[in-house]
Amino acid sequence: MKLAAVAAGGAIGASLRYVAAALTHAVMGDDFPYGTLMVNVLGSLVIGYLLVLLPEAEDQVPVMRLLLVTGILGGFTTYSAFSIETLQLVQDGHLTRAGVNIALTLVFCFIAVWTGYLLGKGLHVRG
Template identity: 50%
Template sequence: MSQLVFIAAGGALGAVMRFGVSNAVHAVTGRDFPYGTLTVNILGSLLMGALYVLLVERLIETVEWRAFLLVGVLGAFTTFSTFSMETVALIEGGEPLRALLNMLLSVTVCVLATWLGVLAVRQL
């Protein structure tokens, strides 16, 4: 039961962080392309890689901390479902090339960011 409380608390924090980061990015870039979601997914992927190494491979922290940070905070912070809906909206809005660009950037850059996070922390 305590693990669920940690996940819920982390999820609340991650959701608020996602809202803030996404809105800050859109304030700079505008809303004609889902740059906010892309930024959140890249940053979340980088943090997932780094925190996974720290919490699982290095520090072997408690299950509660892993649940709070990896499942709760980063699970709510990253926005794959939002990415999917925004991509469908681009397709339905007659912009299939922008939808394809969003898919390619989101998947490739986020996987790369996760890998970079893993590599960076393993070098410490």
């Protein structure tokens, strides 16, 4: 059951990432890896929120957490694409863009996961 949840979630997340990144590149252009940055920041926000919503200790939560966090959001976010795109920027001589990509990804993803966590805490306390 757990493996099936991760596998199904991964297929959904990877498909969503492909569509979201393609749409982002179509709108913003391909001179910077905007699509990967966007999916990583958005995924971090949602993961932070779900950390509060789906605590590990509850009985029914483990499979849902595996489906949503490990599967869907693990497939949606992508460190490997971030790494490859940053390497490509370096190889193409765009060192400033590569540095900006690294900085934006680290800072925005941290802020996003923290914001999601705080939102989850705020909504969980009220609900």
